[in-house]
Amino acid sequence: MEKREFISKSPSETWDIGEYVGKHALPGDLYTLYGELGSGKTQLAKGIARGIGVADWEYVVSPSFTIMNIYEGKFLFCHVDLYRVTAGEVDDLNLEEFLDTGIVVVEWAERGLWWGNNIEIHVENTGENERKIVIIK
Amino acid sequence: MLILGVDTSCDDTSLAVLDEERKIRANIVSSQVDLHAMFGGVVPEIASRKHVELIDSLYESALEEAGITSGELDLISVTQGPGLIGSVLVGLCFAKGLALALHKPLIGINHIEAHAMSIFLEREVEFPFIALVVSGGHTIILFMEGPCTYRILGTTRDDAAGEAFDKIAKYMELGYPGGRVIEESAKKGQKDYVLFPRPMMDDKNYDFSFSGLKTAFINYAKKHDINDANIADVLASFQEAVCDVLAFKTFKAAKEHAVKRIVVGGGVASNGRLREVFAERGKREGIETMFSSPQFCTDNGAMVAILGYYYFRKGIISPLNAKGYSRMAIKTGK
Numbered sequence: 001m002e003k004r005e006f007i008s009k010s011p012s013e014t015w016d017i018g019e020y021v022g023k024h025a026l027p028g029d030l031y032t033l034y035g036e037l038g039s040g041k042t043q044l045a046k047g048i049a050r051g052i053g054v055a056d057w058e059y060v061v062s063p064s065f066t067i068m069n070i071y072e073g074k075f076l077f078c079h080v081d082l083y084r085v086t087a088g089e090v091d092d093l094n095l096e097e098f099l100d101t102g103i104v105v106v107e108w109a110e111r112g113l114w115w116g117n118n119i120e121i122h123v124e125n126t127g128e129n130e131r132k133i134v135i136i137k
Numbered sequence: 138m139l140i141l142g143v144d145t146s147c148d149d150t151s152l153a154v155l156d157e158e159r160k161i162r163a164n165i166v167s168s169q170v171d172l173h174a175m176f177g178g179v180v181p182e183i184a185s186r187k188h189v190e191l192i193d194s195l196y197e198s199a200l201e202e203a204g205i206t207s208g209e210l211d212l213i214s215v216t217q218g219p220g221l222i223g224s225v226l227v228g229l230c231f232a233k234g235l236a237l238a239l240h241k242p243l244i245g246i247n248h249i250e251a252h253a254m255s256i257f258l259e260r261e262v263e264f265p266f267i268a269l270v271v272s273g274g275h276t277i278i279l280f281m282e283g284p285c286t287y288r289i290l291g292t293t294r295d296d297a298a299g300e301a302f303d304k305i306a307k308y309m310e311l312g313y314p315g316g317r318v319i320e321e322s323a324k325k326g327q328k329d330y331v332l333f334p335r336p337m338m339d340d341k342n343y344d345f346s347f348s349g350l351k352t353a354f355i356n357y358a359k360k361h362d363i364n365d366a367n368i369a370d371v372l373a374s375f376q377e378a379v380c381d382v383l384a385f386k387t388f389k390a391a392k393e394h395a396v397k398r399i400v401v402g403g404g405v406a407s408n409g410r411l412r413e414v415f416a417e418r419g420k421r422e423g424i425e426t427m428f429s430s431p432q433f434c435t436d437n438g439a440m441v442a443i444l445g446y447y448y449f450r451k452g453i454i455s456p457l458n459a460k461g462y463s464r465m466a467i468k469t470g471k
Contacts (some may be wrong), residue, residue, distance in 0.1 A: 011349075037308055038352035042295050056466070062296045062348065064304070065274035066147070067221045070463040092185060092223065128356050 002137040009130055014040045014123075015047035017133050021121070022051015025103050027075045030095070032109030035123030040131055041107045044123060048105055049077050063107070068093060076102025082111035139205060140212040140449075141235070142442025143192075145228030146220025146248045147274065150191040153438030154203035154210075157446065159258060162203035164432075164439045165195050185223035192231050199438075210241060214445020217245030217455070218462035219275075225461040233457055244445035245455040248436075249465060250287060252402040253279050254447070255433040255440035262427060267396050269387045271411075272403035273299035276383070278343045278390050281400075284447045289465070290390050291343025298379050299405045301347040305354055305375060309363070319372050320408055326373025331357060333378040335385070343390050350378055380414040387415075391424050399426045402440075407431040 008014040021031070025048065033041045042062045050057040053073035063069045063081040071077040078098040082090065090112045095104050106112065109120075120136040138157040145151070150167040172191070200207060215232035218225055229245065236243035252275075253268035267290075268279040276293040296304070299316055306315025311322070334353050336346040354375055363371050391399050401415060406428050419426035433440060448454070 037304055038348070038355040040352075042348060046295075058294055059292060061293055062300060064300050065272075065297060066219070066464075068463065070222065094223070 004135045006133040006135075007126075007130065008040070008133055011040060011043045014043040014131065014133070015050060018044040018047015018049075019051040020047075021135065022048040022073075025052055027102050028099050029103040030099060030115065030118045031103065031105045031121055032112075032115055032118045033105065033107045033121050033123065034109055035131075036125060039123040039125055041123055044121065044133065045079055045105050045107065048103075049073065049079075052077055052103070070098075078102060078104045079107075080104060081107040083108045085111060087111060138211045138446075139203070139209055140214055140442040140446050141199070141210050141232075142438035142440070142445060143213070143215040143228045143232050144248065144251075144436055144438050144441045145188045145192065145224050145231075146216045146218070147224065147436055149436050150188050150195055150228075151436055151438040151441075152192075152195050152199040153442050154199055154205065155258075155439055155442035155446070159443065161258065161439050162205070163199040163201075164437055165199050165202065166435065166437055167191055167195060170195070170198075185221070185227055188224050188227035192227060196231075207235070207239060210235075210239060212242055212244065212445060212449055213239070214244040214246055214441050214448075216248045216251065216441055217459055219248060219464040220461075222461055222463045225463070229459070229461045233459070237457060242449065242454040243457060243459065244448045244453070245459040246441055246444045246448065247465065248441075249275060249277055250279070251440040251444045252429075253281060253287070253400065254284075254444045255402045255429045255437070256400050256427055257443050257447075258433055258439055259430060260427075262398060262400060265394070265396055266398035266400050267387060267391045267394065268400045268402065269383065269406075270403040271298050271383060271401065271405040273297055273303060273405075275403060276345050276347070278387055280390070280394055280396075285444075285451050285453065290394075291345065291386060293345040293347060294337075295346050295348035296351060298345070298347055298383060299403075301351050301379060302376075302405070304351055305372075308355060308358070309368070309372075316405060316408060319376055320410060322369050323373035323376045323410065324369075326369030326371070328373045328377040330367065330370035331374040333357075333374055335378055335382050338382060338385055343386050345382060345386060347379065347382075350375075350382075376408075376410055380408070380411045383411065384414045384418050388418055388422060388424065392422070397424055399424055400428075401426070402429045402434060404435055406434045 153164040303315035
């Protein structure tokens with residue numbers, strides 16, 4: 001197990017950390033994001049999108065209501081949010097299908113039960129404007 | 138002419154029958170139907186599977202309500218996107234099957250454009266106008282140049298406005314639906330109790346950001362005691378910040394495009410305070426503001442039908458291999 005830690009002091013620093021993740025991402029990678037409301041999970045996803053070359057990465061928006069948004073960069077970027085999804089419904093999203101051609105980033109991943117081979121990213125509030133981002137591979 | 142409108146882009150399965158006089162012959166939305174009666178008590182939980190199981194019986198109900206048989210339909214209009222792709226495909230495939238079997242034209246439409254045009258179910262609006270579509274999943278400003286011709290001017294860069302309402306309500310454990318609960322409580326509150334930020338108000342574009350406002354609220358809640366005595370004030374202040382930014386950017390778009398009409402649609406357009414803010418500002422600035430009725434603010438098949446009719450009149454129809462899509466390509470700008 002490999003663990004890396006970053007400190008972010010602003011949304012744009014969170015984008016930079018996401019970009020680093022995105023640049024090292026490979027098709028088939030499944031990223032599960034954990035963190036409380038307002039911690040910056042969507043900001044991190046934006047950065048990941050920038051890292052894999054999504055042209056309009058600035059418009060990577062929260063999928064809380066739409067559940068899944070799909071973008072194209074060097075490969076497919078499937079952005080999922082389980083905020084409104086129950087554990088039983090996760091299978092219905094066919095995430096494996098998207099892993100064939102790209103990466104999947106899941107917000108509110110604690111609501112899905114059976115992740116395998118996933119890369120965990122924890123976003124912790126360490127201050128009003130400070131976040132600790134921990135990546136566990 | 139009879140038009141069928143089908144929308145399965147999100148949670149609801151919606152079907153409507155409309156005639157060319159804009160008269161709604163049937164408008165059925167699954168959330169308003171007694172599903173327990175329809176399924177004998179067992180309602181499928183899963184979104185796209187729910188659409189699959191519901192669509193056929195809701196289609197039959199729509200025809201029955203309209204008093205017609207399927208052979209009398211002249212046009213099949215359906216949401217092609219944006220939405221949850223698995224759900225979008227259920228409606229799209231159903232519509233394609235119907236079009237093929239009935240030998241009638243298929244029109245695939247954009248769900249956001251349908252919200253912007255839903256006002257036409259109730260009245261005519263002169264083009265051009267600015268449309269704000271604001272809901273749980275979307276916050277977007279469109280420049281409507283003419284029927285079936287529009288440009289995206291701006292959109293949210295993170296959360297939709299309705300999502301911000303919902304998440305704050307959930308955070309404060311106020312119940313569901315968040316927008317309505319906050320609006321109700323805020324009625325008794327003092328709007329300037331807390332000065333929450335107005336994100337991106339100074340930016341030159343027409344984009345929004347509501348996630349920073351959500352974080353500001355959470356930071357405030359962590360530092361201050363929110364209790365029965367002041368919760369209405371805090372929520373009223375939050376709602377005011379959301380309404381303020383929505384109005385500011387939408388009116389800015391109208392002024393900079395020399396447009397005298399603003400139309401607001403989507404679920405959050407039901408919010409009473411938003412309606413007030415737009416009406417007051419419109420009066421002051423000499424801009425007419427129009428809101429869809431609440432029944433057409435939520436997702437519905439009637440708005441899909443009417444937009445399909447406009448495309449048909451322009452001679453634009455979709456091929457039977459039309460593809461569903463999950464999101465709109467965003468190219469904003471003036």
